[in-house]
Amino acid sequence: MNKLFASPLLAGLIAGGLLFGGAVHAQDVQPIDRIAAIVDEDVILKTELDRAVANILAQYAGRSEQLPPRDVLEKQVLERLILLKIQVAQAQGTGVRVTDQEIDQAIGGIAQSNKISVEQLRQQLARDGSSYTDFRASIRDELLVQRLRQRFAQTRVSVSDAEVDAALAAQANTGTQYHLAHILVALPEGATAEQIATAQKKVDGVKALIDKGEMDFNAAAVRYSDSPNALEGGDLGWRNGDEIPAAFSDLMKQMKPGQITAPLRGPSGFQLLKLVEVRDASQSAPQMVTQYHARHILVRVSDQVSEAQAKAKAETLRARIAGGAKFEDVVKESSEDLGTQNKGGDLGWFMKDEFGPEFGGAVTSLADNDISQPIHTSAGYHIIQRLGTRESDVADQSKRAQVQETIGRRKLEEEWNRFLREKRGEAYVDFRVGKGSEGNQPGTETTLPTAKPAGS
Known part of the structure; x- marks a missing residue:
């Protein structure tokens, strides 16, 4: 199957296996299709889940051993679909709108980035067994979520000049940027001693697997991490020193590329951090x-x-x-x-x-x-x-804008993830497939089943 390379607009959809997942609403449900989950007043169909899982499998063709067992993968993907439904509903409920013209423009951009026409894109979708209607719905949902996130950033996130000045001063002294990846073993708020002990045992077991060479870091992230970027191998991208908590930043300065920290306890749970690369960003060429x-x-x-x-x-x-x-x-x-x-x-x-x-x-x-x-x-x-x-x-101006953006992005990630956890906790989710269907309750999040690491 020929792969389509999407514009940045759809990076989240492709990473989440949602590009051809479709967006099916309650009024569109066909009696012959099974329901995978009910999310408030919306539904996720089994065919929708299967398409999203198939897209993930296609991305990992030839590397399927890096993926978790099928039931665990389905649960991860289903959680992503649930979060997407919640965000779309939140966007629509707060007055966020997307016009047909804007959807057409986005599709035109995707076709252009793939160096094909819109008609050729439609033909590609048909060959892949995906409907153009579902594709448009996926674009619409992504645009809605983007605008919701932008509105959230405008109302919840601010970066002061003093913060930018401090970050620039620190960057002038070190000029170092770090490419990081992580594995998260999440803990709920108010975790009990038993939950903490279980999470500690799991993260220790994952670290032991990596240290023994039985699994590389990226594969371990895909299989065991509770982070939303697990299926991307836990990649966090490049971070300035000011974007990393002080305690972690001090560790990075002592590490060499390829090294992995011991388990670290943070506000979201236990983490393993890997230093992938280091680069010097202190010099600004004329721009x-x-x-x-x-x-x-x-x-x-x-x-x-x-x-x-x-x-x-x-x-x-x-x-x-x-x-x-x-x-x-x-x-x-x-x-x-x-x-x-x-x-x-x-x-x-x-x-x-x-x-x-x-x-x-x-x-x-x-x-x-x-x-x-x-x-x-x-x-x-x-x-x-x-x-x-x-x-x-504009070298200095550009650098200042980049620092402001990175500080804002870090703050937005923290606030947005907290916001999503709150909305996920408030949502009524009724699982109809998988182990989660055995004990559904409104406003509860089913813990992802995780294969037990050796040595844990």
């Missing part, structure tokens, strides 16, 4: 880019204002400016970008795609002081006036 200075007027699309109405309003505002009205006066009276309304719509200096490809494309096509026709983006309709351009070295 020359073209920056643009522009101002804009925004007319938003909403439940009360259709796209046609927003476009018509934007065209009227553009006609007023062409007729002699001052741009800044129209901004003050009519722009719906509250962040720039009191600044005459001024966006300051920015790089081409900072506000999205449609906005950037419009700005680059203008001459200085020219005013665009209404431009459509995901935010609504914009009237843009380009004020100037310059060549600028």
Whole structure:
């Protein structure tokens, strides 16, 4: 089977085995299909679970020995599907919406990244036994979850200038980044002494397997880790020193690539950390880019204002400016970008795609002081006036932005995982397949069955 390489938009879907899993809602249930689990008012069908598991098996073709037993794998994948349903429901319940046009744009991007047309993508899906309708539903769900996570980040996560300054100072002293992987043996909040002892025994057994050479770290993560990234071998990617808890960071400085820590107790349970690689990121080469200075007027699309109405309003505002009205006066009276309304719509200096490809494309096509026709983006309709351009070295600015992003990402991971645990605990989940179906209760999370490591 030919594999499709997705854009970053769908990294989570592919990693979770969900790309062709489909999104089946209660009203779509067919009597001939079995139900794998009920999640609040939604369901996961057995065929949906089987497709997601098959996708994982295809990813591990030739390395199936790294996967846990079939029943354990099914439980891991089912938990991912459950979390996806919970997140989609949360997004829809809080007013997050995705339009058909946005889904089409995302699919077009996936096709382009695979260097095929959308029609060829449809044909590929058909050859793989997947329906285009289910594929679109998967894209929709991923976009909903992305927007929910973005909204969550905006309301729950903030990074101060002082935090960025401190991180830059620390990075200037060391300049070291660490590529890490981990294995998590999770503990519930308020774990009992017996639960702690069981988890300690399990993590010790996993460490013994690795030390004896009976299993490599990635395979052990796939088989035994309770982390959401278990099926990716526990890979945590590159982390700056400030992104790692101080106690762990001190350990990293003493380790060599390939080494693994002894079991470490953290807020989520016991962990094994592996140092994969180390690199020096202290030096910043000049980074020359073209920056643009522009101002804009925004007319938003909403439940009360259709796209046609927003476009018509934007065209009227553009006609007023062409007729002699001052741009800044129209901004003050009519722009719906509250962040720039009191600044005459001024966006300051920015790089081409900072506000999205449609906005950037419009700005680059203008001459200085020219005013665009209404431009459509995901935010609504914009009237843009380009004020100037310059060549600028943004190495320091880029580095600061990267540090701010990494600190924010770390905070978001912590808050988001806590949020998901809360929502998972509150959800009614009724398992209809596997061992979890023997003792279903609302608001409880079934512990994943785990093969007992040798030596545990």
